Amino acid sequence: MLKPYKGDLHNHTVLSPCGDIEMTPSFYVDAAKKAGYSIIGVSDHNSTRQCAEICALAREKGLFILTGAEICTKEEVHCLAFVDGEERLALLQEYLSKYLPPIPNDPEKFGYQLWVNRDEEILGEEEYLLISAIDQSIDEVERFVHLLDGIFIPAHIDKNKNSILSQLGFVPFDLAVDSLEVSKRCNLESFLSQNSYLKGYNYIHSSDAHYREDFAVTACNFYLQSLSFDEIKMALRREEGRYVEII
Amino acid sequence: MTVKEVVEKMGLKVFSGEKGLDREVLGGYTSDLLSDVMGHAKEGEIWVSLQTHKNIMAVAGLKDLAAIVLVKGLQPEEDTVTVSNEEGLPILGTDEQCFEFTGKLYALIHN
Numbered sequence: 001m002l003k004p005y006k007g008d009l010h011n012h013t014v015l016s017p018c019g020d021i022e023m024t025p026s027f028y029v030d031a032a033k034k035a036g037y038s039i040i041g042v043s044d045h046n047s048t049r050q051c052a053e054i055c056a057l058a059r060e061k062g063l064f065i066l067t068g069a070e071i072c073t074k075e076e077v078h079c080l081a082f083v084d085g086e087e088r089l090a091l092l093q094e095y096l097s098k099y100l101p102p103i104p105n106d107p108e109k110f111g112y113q114l115w116v117n118r119d120e121e122i123l124g125e126e127e128y129l130l131i132s133a134i135d136q137s138i139d140e141v142e143r144f145v146h147l148l149d150g151i152f153i154p155a156h157i158d159k160n161k162n163s164i165l166s167q168l169g170f171v172p173f174d175l176a177v178d179s180l181e182v183s184k185r186c187n188l189e190s191f192l193s194q195n196s197y198l199k200g201y202n203y204i205h206s207s208d209a210h211y212r213e214d215f216a217v218t219a220c221n222f223y224l225q226s227l228s229f230d231e232i233k234m235a236l237r238r239e240e241g242r243y244v245e246i247i
Numbered sequence: 248m249t250v251k252e253v254v255e256k257m258g259l260k261v262f263s264g265e266k267g268l269d270r271e272v273l274g275g276y277t278s279d280l281l282s283d284v285m286g287h288a289k290e291g292e293i294w295v296s297l298q299t300h301k302n303i304m305a306v307a308g309l310k311d312l313a314a315i316v317l318v319k320g321l322q323p324e325e326d327t328v329t330v331s332n333e334e335g336l337p338i339l340g341t342d343e344q345c346f347e348f349t350g351k352l353y354a355l356i357h358n
Contacts, residue, residue: 006277075298075300123312136299137299137324139300157274160282165282166280166281166282166283167279167280167282167298168281168282168298168302169281169285169305169306170280170281170302170305171285172300172302182271217257
């Protein structure tokens with residue numbers, strides 16, 4: 001028996017330079033619970049360092065967090081990547097740190113890159129500019145994420161910047177995506193009528209929140225047997241009856 | 248002017264697609280957004296870019312471009328080379344950056 005779980009997979013926190021200072025762990029968990037969400041994805045630009053704190057707080061409150069990042073590939077395609085468990089998250093972080101170019105951030109220009117605890121005390125700061133592209137191709141990122149049994153979703157593919165369509169012209173036929181994401185304002189039906197070769201893929205849409213007012217404004221229902229990483233991944237891949245419904 | 252003449256005059260490296268070196272060069276187009284190249288590049292142009300993903304071959308084939316030049320010493324991915332050889336659409340290389348190379352290519356084609 002499948003049950004719907006309300007989720008939104010693409011959200012930035014205070015850690016993203018473009019993420020508002022008020023996008024803190026306690027806000028995330030309280031606002032998501034209040035709006036009836038069961039699943040929230042934490043996807044800062046090229047860093048996973050805010051995930052652990054949100055995850056710990058969410059666990060106490062019965063909210064499921066997908067931990068990962070919004071990775072910018074060397075083609076400047078934004079892709080959501082999520083992995084299960086602390087060990088794999090550490091491996092993903094190691095990979096991102098290894099391939100992020102060492103360009104110092106200028107907080108005055110780009111914004112602060114801090115991560116904080118539930119009491120909004122600063123835990124650390126990312127030194128290098130997180131909105132750069134990492135030195136790995138989209139194929140390499142896909143392979144690495146799947147090596148970690150993770151979830152790989154090219155982000156906001158309907159947008160005319162930093163999307164797989166803007167950067168690479170079309171979705172490579174042999175790229176192993178678990179779903180494709182469209183932005184919250186996209187009308188999927190008319191998008192697919194203009195891109196009919198993309199009809200065979202599975203889709204989500206997300207808030208891509210950077211500010212409190214953008215958080216939890218859109219959702220998908222994940223039809224699962226129980227709430228776990230593997231069940232969510234199956235739904236994104238439409239396996240064994242699980243599926244995602246855009247609402 | 249053929250692709251081969253451009254290679255010789257500008258000292259370019261030929262990575263792949265040698266069969267296409269006698270293609271006629273009608274102009275050039277410089278862009279790293281494949282969606283932009285799909286929309287605006289014209290048949291017979293040499294495409295100057297730093298994108299190395301194999302989608303560049305599909306776009307170049309679709310638009311019937313003369314060749315692709317990778318700048319800044321960048322190398323094509325392995326599967327990009329495979330498609331280039333299959334289709335006889337050359338991938339060339341230069342150590343120069345985009346601005347310098349495009350300027351020199353413009354001068355060569357339009358003189």
